[in-house]
Each structure stands twice: as structure tokens, then as C-alpha cells.
Amino acid sequence: MDDISERIAETRGRMEEAARQAGRDPGEVELMVVSKTFPPEVIEEAVAARQRLFGESRVQEAVTKIPRLPSSLRWHFIGHLQSNKVRKILPLIEAIHSVDSVELALDIERIADELGLHPEVYLQVNVASDGRKFGFRREGLLHSIDQLLTLKRVQVVGLMTIPPLSPKPEESRPHFAALRRLRDEIHERTGTFLPGLSMGMSGDFPYAIAEGATIVRVGSAIFGAR
Numbered sequence: 001m002d003d004i005s006e007r008i009a010e011t012r013g014r015m016e017e018a019a020r021q022a023g024r025d026p027g028e029v030e031l032m033v034v035s036k037t038f039p040p041e042v043i044e045e046a047v048a049a050r051q052r053l054f055g056e057s058r059v060q061e062a063v064t065k066i067p068r069l070p071s072s073l074r075w076h077f078i079g080h081l082q083s084n085k086v087r088k089i090l091p092l093i094e095a096i097h098s099v100d101s102v103e104l105a106l107d108i109e110r111i112a113d114e115l116g117l118h119p120e121v122y123l124q125v126n127v128a129s130d131g132r133k134f135g136f137r138r139e140g141l142l143h144s145i146d147q148l149l150t151l152k153r154v155q156v157v158g159l160m161t162i163p164p165l166s167p168k169p170e171e172s173r174p175h176f177a178a179l180r181r182l183r184d185e186i187h188e189r190t191g192t193f194l195p196g197l198s199m200g201m202s203g204d205f206p207y208a209i210a211e212g213a214t215i216v217r218v219g220s221a222i223f224g225a226r
């Protein structure tokens with residue numbers, strides 16, 4: 001086995017172990033391999049290891065790379081998205097994890113309607129209220145959630161967070177727990193249960209799975225340092 005397929009197998013093993021320890025079904029947690037900055041030839045090695053779901057964070061990079069890879073792959077967009085790039089990226093992806101404002105959600109709704117698409121969306125939440133990060137604050141999201149849930153094209157499937165960078169991965173855990181509690185609070189207030197929790201990266205995904213992650217976004221643990 002080459003390095004990339006070995007690292008994918010190792011990551012999947014760690015994901016299963018974290019799920020079992022949390023008393024969860026390992027089948028509930030999906031691995032998204034974050035391929036940003038890596039060229040198609042490198043991504044092909046992950047495809048050879050039967051990986052199908054990939055994440056990209058820059059529109060220009062995604063629109064040049066995705067058409068060069070097999071059409072059987074699934075792509076999620078995870079980077080900050082400007083409204084003027086929505087039209088370019090939407091036809092190439094099945095989900096956006098980084099919807100961080102009502103305005104962006106409305107732009108996606110309008111363009112998805114024009115293109116006849118039904119994109120899945122995760123609402124990005126800045127649970128730590130970190131001034132340097134994109135994302136809804138808890139209060140702002142609770143204020144806007146009813147409006148977001150009325151959209152017809154945009155399918156809100158869950159919440160996403162990026163905790164503050166820390167050398168200690170266990171410090172991410174309270175942020176993951178806060179995202180899960182916010183999801184539960186939205187359920188209580190609106191009656192809508194958002195199933196998806198997009199949380200956990202190379203350094204901290206076992207803690208995210210312990211707190212209920214349904215999709216982890218793992219890059220450097222598989223492809224190496226960027």
C-alpha cells in the first residue's frame with residue numbers, strides 16, 4: 001500500500017474507534033478528504049483507495065481541478081464563499097459547509113433556482129465568538145433560523161464549526177459540544193432537527209466524533225503538510 005491509502009485506512013480506523021468508544025454506530029460518521037492545494041494526480045491516489053468524498057476551499061482552484069477528476073466523485077465546498085462566486089461553484093458541488101450569513105444563503109437560493117439545483121448547506125457557526133473567524137454567532141443564528149429554514153432550494157442539513165486553533169486538540173471538544181447543543185436548541189425552538197454536524201479536522205476529529213460529528217474534514221493527516 002502507498003502512503004495515502006495507508007493514511008486513509010488509518011484515519012478510517014481511528015474514526016471507527018472513536019465512534020465505538022462514544023457508543024455510536026461508525027456508519028453514522030462520514031470522512032471528507034480535504035484536497036485543497038493538492039493536484040489531481042495526488043487526489044487520484046485517494047480515489048484508488050476508494051475515497052469518493054472530497055472537500056475544496058477555494059473556488060478558482062476547485063473549478064479547475066474538479067473537471068479533471070472522475071465524475072463519480074462527490075465534492076463539498078468548505079471555504080469562505082463570496083456571493084459573486086456562487087454561480088461558478090454551485091454546479092460542481094453537492095454541499096456547502098461554509099454558509100455564514102443570511103445574505104449568502106439568499107444568493108445561493110436565487111442562483112440555485114436559476115440553475116435548477118438543490119444544494120445541501122451547513123450553517124457555519126462561530127461558537128467561540130472568535131473575532132477573527134467567519135460564521136454566525138449563536139444569537140444571530142437563532143434569530144435568523146426560521147428564515148433560513150423556509151428556503152426552497154437551499155436545504156439546510158446541519159451546522160459546521162472550526163474551533164480556535166490550539167496546540168491541544170482536547171481544547172476543541174467544548175466547541176464541538178457547543179455546536180451540538182445549538183443544534184438541539186434549534187430543534188426545540190423550531191421543531192426542525194438538523195441531522196448534520198460538520199466538525200473535526202486532522203488534529204481533533206476523535207473529539208468531534210465523541211461529541212456527535214456526522215462528517216469530519218480531514219486533510220493533512222492524509223495528504224501531509226500543505
Ligand SMILES: *Cc1c(COP(=O)(O)O)cnc(C)c1O
Binds near residue numbers: 034078162218219
Ligand atoms: C483545510 C481545512 C480542513 C482540513 O484541515 P487539516 O488540519 O489539514 O485536516 C478542514 N476544514 C476546513 C474548513 C479547512 O479549510
